[in-house]
Structure formats: structure tokens, C-alpha cells
Amino acid sequence: MKREYKIVLLTYLIMQLSSPVGVPFTYYLLNGLGFSGKDLESRSLSLWLLFSFSAAFIVTLYCLRREMRFRSQKAASFPVSAFWASAGVFLALFGQLAAARIEMLFGVEPGSENTREIIGMIEKAPAIFLVAAVFGPILEEVVFRKIIFGTCMQRLGFFPSALISSLFFSAAHMEFEHLLLYTAIGFAFCYVYRKTNRILVPIFSHVSMNVIAILSQLDPKIFSMF
Template sequence: MNRRYWWIIITFLIIQFSILPGQYILYWFGVEIERIFGMWNVIAFSIGLVIMLLLLRKDMQDRHLVRDRTSRGDALIWSIIGIFMAFAAQYAAAFVQMVILGFEPGSENTEIIVEFAQAFPLFIIVVAIIGPIIEEIVFRLVIFGSLYKRFNFWIAGILSSLIFAAMHGDFQNLLVYTAMGLTFAFLYVKTKRIIVPIIAHVAINLFVALVQVVFADQINDMINEFEEVQQQVLLFIGGLL
């Protein structure tokens, strides 16, 4: 692994652990406690992404030298396919966890993120866009890419995906994160373009953000209205019988 990639990993780790001093800095400036996590992550992840992109300037300049790189048109097609693949992998892994392993559905990690996003809405940008871009750079381009030079796809994919899963700290959903990591790794290998798994990852996170944060109230209202209509229909049918 070259020195630039090591600096990318170091930058990522600094982002992850910067919340410890960051929370005191924002608290000192009078920021409300419930908004601190979201606000600091917007600052830290934005700066971190800029640093990583600067470190990747040489890779971006030499990207045309990559052999068997798919065309832009094929990359777009695979990006769309990748979104459905990522959703399928996520739900298949969740089904295995629930039915075979007996785990309760849902993610505590996601619930915590939703709470922070509700307290500081701009945090959604990190969840849906900046975060997935950084994670694909770190876990697919750097870690998986380096392992793939020494091992086959499955060894490199599983190892990098387990690290990807562990970094989320949601060990009950380890299988879900691993399955998604393998899907993103496959898209990267298939197209030789990191933008493809980035698009698929962003789409997944954006969907979750829209459903659980932006349109959460409207969706709950629709569900309640549907349940009320369903009850009225059942009462009507019961009256006829």
C-alpha cells in the first residue's frame, strides 16, 4: 500500500475519533448538546473528504491507464443495477439474520443516526452523500484494492467487508454490512470505477434518510390512515355478515 493510501486511512480514523475533542469545542461555543454530534460530523467529514480527494489527485489523473475499465455508459448501467443489487443483498442478509439466526429486525445504529439527523438536519448530507463517498474510498478503493492485489476476490472482499461492518459498531447486523460490502466490492471489480459503488452506496443511504428522516412523519400519517381505512372496511364487512 502506498503512502497516500496510508494517509487516507489515517484521515478516516481521525474523522472517526475527532468527535471526542470536537464535542467539547462546540459545547464551549454554546452549541446545544443534541446538535453537537451532527454538527461536528458535518465539519469533520467535509474536511476529511477534501483531504482524501487531494490525496487521490494522482489516481484521478492516471485513471485512464486502468486496464479493462468500463465505458461511461456501462458504468451508468452498472450503477443502476448496483442499486438493486445492494438493496437485494441488504434484505437477503436481514432475512437470514431474522429467520435463521433469530435476530430482531432493525438497527440500533440507524436509530441513533436518525435521532442525530432530526436534531441537526444538515447531518443528512453526511449520512447520504459524504459518508458513503468516504467509506467507498477507504474500504473499497484503498483496503479492498490493496488486498485484491494479493488475494482472490472472496478473501479480499470478505476481509474488507468485515472491517467495513465492524467500523459501524452494529455487530448484530454484521451480516448485513458484510453482504453490502461484498456487493460494492463486486461492482468495483466489475467496472474498475470507484464511482459505481459510490452511486449504489449513496442511493441506499439516501433512501434510508428520506424514509426515516425527511418523510418519516408523512409516511407514518399514511400508514395510520391506511390502518383506519382497513378497520372501517373490516367493520363494514363484519356488518354485512
């Protein structure tokens, strides 16, 4: 694995594990600056998420800056890529729906606690929309599709590589009752990435899917805060 990929993986891991330290630090900092109120804890969490995801995003872009200058000879043309970028949204939504139906057969309640928490944070701090709809999906596609799936594909076939990548993707969301659901979504993004060899394709699909999911659940009044 490339050195740059290792740095990106380490950065992503640190970002994921940073909240227990970063949120109290942000709370202490805000409190020291004179901020107060019962919503200070939620503000601290929102600010730390925005900072940590933004920092990880910048580090990732810096590490991959050389790769972004060159187009792979195996990369699909723009029209083909545009088709699969759009198709990826529907494949992911279909996979999510099918997986949710299967989960219900085993008594798993529909709906995502993770999504509800994100919606709650966005309603209190609209800037978190950038984390959930932009920074998060981009980082996840780079880590789970470009690096993990791409590295596994050098030695394994599509299915084992997609399974490994998607299971890690699912575990990162910390909702193990929805393991099948996130794995199905991961497979959809692996598929469109494999079809085009352009990481921007699953990134577009993932960002679009998150935007749809968030906007469909947000209180319309939130837009007056932007």
C-alpha cells in the same frame, strides 16, 4: 501501499475516533459563544460530525487528486458503468434483505439503531443529511473498496479480498449484531467495483442506497427546514 492511501486511512481513522474529543470541544465553543438550551449536546454532535466528515472528505480528495485525472485502461465504458452503478443499488438491497432474514433466524431484531440515530440527528440538524448520504458513503467506498479491497486484490482473489474489506466495513458501523448484513452490502459494492474498475460506480450505488434509506424514514415535515 501508496503513501497517499496511508494518509487517507489515517485520516479516516482519526475522524472515526475524534468524537469523544471533538464533541465536548464543540459544546464548550458553542457555550462560550452564548448558545444554550437542552439540545446543545445534540447540536454539538451534529456540528462536529459535519466538520470532521467534511475535513476528511477534503483531505481524501486532495490525496487522490492525481489519480482522479487519469482513467484506468481496465475501466469499463460509461454505459457499462452506468448499468452496474444502478445494479449495485439492487444488489446491495437484496443482500441486505437476505442477510436480515438470516439474522432473524438467530434472534437478531430487524432494524438499525445506527440508522435511527442518524434519522434523529437529521431531524434536528438537516445538514447531517450531507454526512450520511454523501460524505460518509464516498469516504467508505474510497477506504473499504478502493484502498482495502483494491490492495488485497493485488495478492488475493476476489472472495478473500471482498471478505476482508466487507468485515472492516461492517466493523466501522459498530453494530456487530448486524455483522452479516453489513458484510453482504460490502460484498455487493466490491462486486460492482470489480466489474467496472471505477470507484465512482460503488460510490453512486452507496449514495443512492443511503438516500433511499434516509428519505423513506424521514418525517416529510423536515423538508420545510431546507
